[in-house]
Amino acid sequence: MFESLSERLEGAFKQLKGEGRISDINVASTVKEIRRALVDADVNYKIAKEFTDRVKDKALGEKVITAISPGQLMVKIVKDELVSLMGNTEVEVDLKPNPTIILIAGLQGSGKTTFSGKLANFLKTKKAKKPLLVAGDIYRPAAIDQLQVLGSQIGVEVYSEPENKNAVEIAQNAIKQAKANGNNVIIIDTAGRLAVDEVMMTEVANIKAAVNPQEILFVVDSMTGQDAVNTAKAFNDRLDFSGVVLTKLDGDTRGGAALTIKYTVNKPIKFVSMGEKLDTLDVFYPERMAQRILGMGDITTLVERA
């Protein structure tokens, strides 16, 4: 039922065949199809428009040589542009300060608590750290239990205060405890919140102000649609986060939200989460993400056929 990108572009590329140069006229329908494909991959509508305008500017006047078809040329321009937008290099979490404080934030159900567990596991097993997980979600039913279960699965201590209804205080107390216990990384899980929820957004901003974290990671579901632009912008305005975590990439979403977010707030995507088990954490590869958004399987066959 999804019309694949290759089918879409093929028709458009046919029109380019036999032309000497990519011109305003022959590129128009191609650009439109690329834009639609991006929107179908959940790239924000306005961003897809700006992106394809950039691609168009790059493409205009390019000589269509016989060795490479106009289709291949366009694909190359689109992909290069996408990769460069997504960030060419990997960015790691800064672990130098002792203790390193990492604040986790995002919408409801995006995967914050699971990611907190994964990150703790990653730092413990791969970076020889002694992390402390902090249960800063005082709202969701059984949120503390959930973090405790994850902590016990990976052998990482969890700090919680089930009776305390002040998340800022809990975070502050956790840091005292971490210093006393010799934990060198503190990961603060927080409740899910909507960007339009003023009270909740203030709470997380207050946690930030109180603990002054080195890293603030914005956790976002890779299946998110057009709204990613509003959410990313609102969280960034309030928290000025240092990185993005894309979750649930083990699904079959095209993940256009990744481009939307990068484009909107220009913060690096630091991790991707690819499953419910705690050892499925990966660093972000811009190249792979670009291929995914474009449906690169499609592109390869397209290039063969073009």
Added chain:
Amino acid sequence: QKTKESFLSKIGRAIAGKSTVDAEVLDNLEEALVSADVGVDTTVRIIERIEDRVKRDKFLGTSELNRLLQEEIANILVDAPQTEYRDFEIPPGKKPYVIMVVGVNGVGKTTTIGKLAYNFKKAGKSVLLGAADTFRAAAVDQLTIWSERVGVPIVKQPMGSDPASVAFDTVQSGVAKGADVIIIDTAGRLHNKIHLMDELSKIKRVMNKIIPDAPHEVLLVLDGSTGQNALEQAKQFTAATEVSALAITKLDGTAKGGVVLAIANNFKIPVKYIGVGEKMEDLQIFDKVEFVDSLFSLKN
């Protein structure tokens, strides 16, 4: 406080002084629909219909355009069958009425169950919950807290138990107790994981060993902020469990949930509920007209 400006009034301004709908108006319309996650294909289809009507009716002013739009979009949305309950009433001859709740991870299944239980109970029904998510950390604890909050009983087994066995126990116990409504929670799962989807089919199957037409309803929960992937979710969950109704959650945010238009267009599954918050009161019966309206509103 959210401020709403009707998109239609924006269109109104765009075509002020013009007597007909032109390309600029249609462009605006396209932007509004696509930005609400309606998707390119469904948007193009809606616009083509509007264009046809414009051609046919010659002079089409703004007020007619508004009405036309509402009509064309509402027509796409499927109505729930008449035989099904409205306002938390149970269809005759279906007691206990068994609802199985499914969906991908974190969309709001467990919370929606808490809200449904609250509403059924308020309507005077006896409700029983089944904790068939035995996988996600503290999932049983979470549903237990909801059952206490609402004041309804729950059937559960230890974490890691066979979810089909929990579902079986729950239906059996519901029959014995004479419950009016049974709601079964299931673990979130991505629709591309074949073994997990097979497990879901199995959970569904065991229930009809006790009640032949159970579950009477398979409710697919979709996160309102999900983009085009929701179409694939609807497709795969329907293949595994014959989804009969949809609930769209988290519509209290800025996401519009427009992808349900595409789903209705392709799979003809009715939307029954919308979630507008995390409290038990925050569930509403889906209202077509309001939904179409909200697609065109700008929230800040």
